[in-house]
Amino acid sequence: MSGAAFDTIAALVRSRAGIVLGADKAYMLDTRLGGLMRAEGFGNLDSLAAKLRSPGTERLAAAVTEALTTNESFFFRDGKPFDHLRRVLPRLISARGAGAKLRVLSAACSTGQEAYSVAMVAESLGLLSRIEVVGTDLSVEVVRRAREGVYSQFEVQRGLPVQMLVKHFKQEGGQWRISEAMRAVARFETGNLLADLRHLGRFDVVFCRNVLIYFDAPTKTRVLSALAERLAPDGVLYLGGAETVLGLTDRFTVIEGERGVYAPVGSPKQALAV
Ligand SMILES: C[S@@+](CC[C@H](N)C(=O)[O-])C[C@H]1O[C@@H](n2cnc3c(N)ncnc32)[C@H](O)[C@@H]1O
Structure with a gap:
């Protein structure tokens, strides 16, 4: 993945959800976005990021943001x-x-x-x-x-x-x-x-x-x-x-x-x- 692709995705998630993805989190993009990329027909993160930079991609931007949330939870967490x-x-x-x-x-x-x-x-x-x-x-x-x-x-x-x-x-x-x-x-x-x-x-x-x-x-x-x-x-x-x-x-x-x-x-x- 190019630095530009990481920057596009990180900026998107930050502006939509407030979530800050440090450069140390670049490794997780492939794993978290793999399913979405396959479903949407993107061969790699660079092509996904290029699409996100074009207009009319609201649905895709929402799906990318959602895929990058961490949803861990459990009952009576922290007691x-x-x-x-x-x-x-x-x-x-x-x-x-x-x-x-x-x-x-x-x-x-x-x-x-x-x-x-x-x-x-x-x-x-x-x-x-x-x-x-x-x-x-x-x-x-x-x-x-x-x-x-x-x-x-x-x-x-x-x-x-x-x-x-x-x-x-x-x-x-x-x-x-x-x-x-x-x-x-x-x-x-x-x-x-x-x-x-x-x-x-x-x-x-x-x-x-x-x-x-x-x-x-x-x-x-x-x-x-x-x-x-x-x-x-x-x-x-x-x-x-x-x-x-x-x-x-x-x-x-x-x-x-x-x-x-x-x-x-x-x-x-x-x-x-x-
Ligand atoms: C780690 S879970 C925490 C769940 C629960 N509060 C707990 O402590 O067990 C974080 C949740 O925050 C949600 N989240 C992240 N950014 C958000 C935002 N800007 N607005 C609303 N929810 C957000 C994620 O979708 C995720 O489900």
Whole structure:
């Protein structure tokens, strides 16, 4: 692959998704784009890049971007945020009053494990009827899979306690389908974190984990500011283990002793002490 081809593809993915592909990632283009190139009749990355430089290639550009996303996810990933959520949900629900539903955003939700983990936590607290989870992701394919809620044996073995598997999944052939009760509270849609997020409404809890790591600092700041606008003043933001707000935004404050858990600046004291 020529340097020009790499530059074209890297610039495309950066402008469409915010994803920064360093030159050290050039090796992965062949693997990640191989299937798409064969399906679209491109013999190599140079011819694909040349096509992308011509007008009228929106569909191809979207497919290339999607193929270069990393969609790794698993149930109850990192554990701690879900322990924190278990403590914070009752407080938030009582603050909202009878009848109100708590809204949870799983931003960059991938194949839905994070959103369904939230639903399982709410169910274990007897609060399933009091929450609504919205999952969004740039990738059409992962959103389709999240909606379907069907996971392989390997996927359910990663992070999901066996009691939860037995309680909330049904075996279908060699796969596991999540229960209708969990699907009923989780809704999934395609969405780009770089786009306007206002149509999603306000959330009480935002998960935005393991996606900021792919962005440069200005993009991280932009996404964190957009999420701050979507979060209730006493709400909670969860980031991934390798992510932080420090040095990027003054809209969130670190919750002491809780790795990866943040509150909006000016949040009432009780929001921080759970
Ligand atoms: C590594 S997965 C993280 C999944 C889940 N949040 C977790 O922590 O397990 C990253 C996801 O971010 C999505 N993504 C990347 N750039 C995005 C963007 N600009 N807008 C929305 N989603 C994006 C990818 O499609 C991918 O599914």
